[in-house]
Amino acid sequence: MLDLSHVVFRRNDFTLSADCRFTERITGIFGHSGAGKTTMLHLIAGLLRPSGGKIVLNGRVLADAEKGLFVPPHLRRVGVVFQEPRLFPHLSAHANILYGSRSTGANFDEIVSLLKIDYLLGEKPSCLSGGERQRVSLARALLSLPEILLMDEPMSFLDFQLVSDIIPLLETFSRRFDIPVIFISHHLNQILQLTRRIVLLEKGCVAASGDLPDLIFSGGVLDLLPGLELSNVLKLSVLECNSHAGQAVLGKPGRSVPVLFSHLDRLVKGQSVTIEVRPEDIALGTATVESLSIRNQLKCCITRVTGSRTYSFVEIDAGFAGLTLIAKVSLPAREKLGLSPGRECVCFIKQSEIRILGTGEPEPPEKHQGCEGSENA
């Protein structure tokens, strides 16, 4: 567990003051550029010295400004994957990975194999692509067996496909090696693929921390982050693939009712798939519409509603399908339809608005909780 207690850091006009705890296996730090995300990470890693407060990792004091205590970075066992891979250019990928390794050969083989970098071990960093470098950097950090792994926007320079490949592995590694991860990004959907536990930074302060939907519906966050681009990230299974129709049917494993129709795009029956649907791409209605081209029409129940001056976020629960979604609707629409907690409604999602973030091995089936049914007109 990582504890930042009244930590203060000042540089020129910028002041970071952080008071928060990281207790989850994976926590995301989200904030706009200049919010202080990287500064916070550098304070935890020991690359910057706080002028106030205390940083404690698993009961070990890493920095205590009042007592003048400061553990240098090499003694902290805090691993960092930086935005840029920072590989040592004079060493091969293999030597880079082993630099600082505290791990066994078996771990090396496993990590290298999972990250699919075994073919490039003899290469120098300058011969590697951006994605390969970042995977080597990740392997290097993991093999040093840190007590906590900090990731500072590690996917910034990677293309969409690479991000899709790497993100599921982070979760695997975190669980497999029991290393808590703090993942920094200004792409909320990247964080939401890993965790809903979030620390929101704004202008050098911790604006809020906790489960993201809870933060949104408890109010305040929308005013703090007016430009917040929310995202519904769902992990589903490919239940059917209809190549003739060019579409796939997605659902929760073990549930008999399909929930979403998606484009077939590189999907295979049985595999798990992570999709993204933006709240503004979900429409809400009071009844299913047979004469509508949108085939994804899910009966659901409104659980929470919150809003700013111009729009509302509505949390809907399609319990039969094991889904919770957040939709964004205008204030007049909300009033007109009477969208309030407890109200039953139908959500409409166009196939083309379902974005596939990544695919993986089949997921184990969930315990069945009973289904009502869905309309797939």
Place this chain on the structure above:
Amino acid sequence: MAPVFSGAEIEVILLSLKVSTMCTLVNLVPGVITGYVLGRYRFRGRQLINALVHLPLVLPPVVVGLILIELFGSRGPIGKILAGMAINIIFTWKAAVLAAAIMGFPLVVRSVRTAFELVDRRLEEAAATLGAGPFKVFFTVTLPLSLPGIIAGTLLSFARSLGEFGATITFSGNIIGETRTLPLAIYTYIQLPDGGSAAARLALLSVLISVLAVLLSEYLSEKVLAQRGVHNA
């Protein structure tokens, strides 16, 4: 076929190579340390040390020779200490090494300092987060990455010492077989009525050795960079 160089000329060449090699070795460790300190640390008196290190570059070499005589002469502060230990430097080949080393020292420091300044500090941070202490970071990251600059500075110092004249002749004299290095020998031959051809031969050799040193410096630097996969266009 008559040999290209006479016995006396070969003696001059070997002495010059000995003095230059010794001078390069003498300068290496202090040059790297001074370059590192000046390149990496900001402290009070840094500018003064920087100025002192660079002084031989701007002072007339004869003045440097005179200062060395004052310091290492029998009445000089260092000379007295050395005399107490029965060590005499002045007017020996060691004096030639010392004079050439001091004249070449700024070249080593400048090159090394720039090399250390150019090492990406973020790589050192990354090494630290991987558990490497300052010592390991220096020897496994900083030093290898500065290598092209250190090689360049060292070979530049070698070439410079090969051509050192003013401070050497002032501090160590022009003694055959002891302190008469290539430039001193060329100067001496020029003074002689029939020394023109010998002077020309040695001058040509000086040019050749210097060019080779510079080429070697370039080659080694490029080789180090090529090992990292960095190719110059």
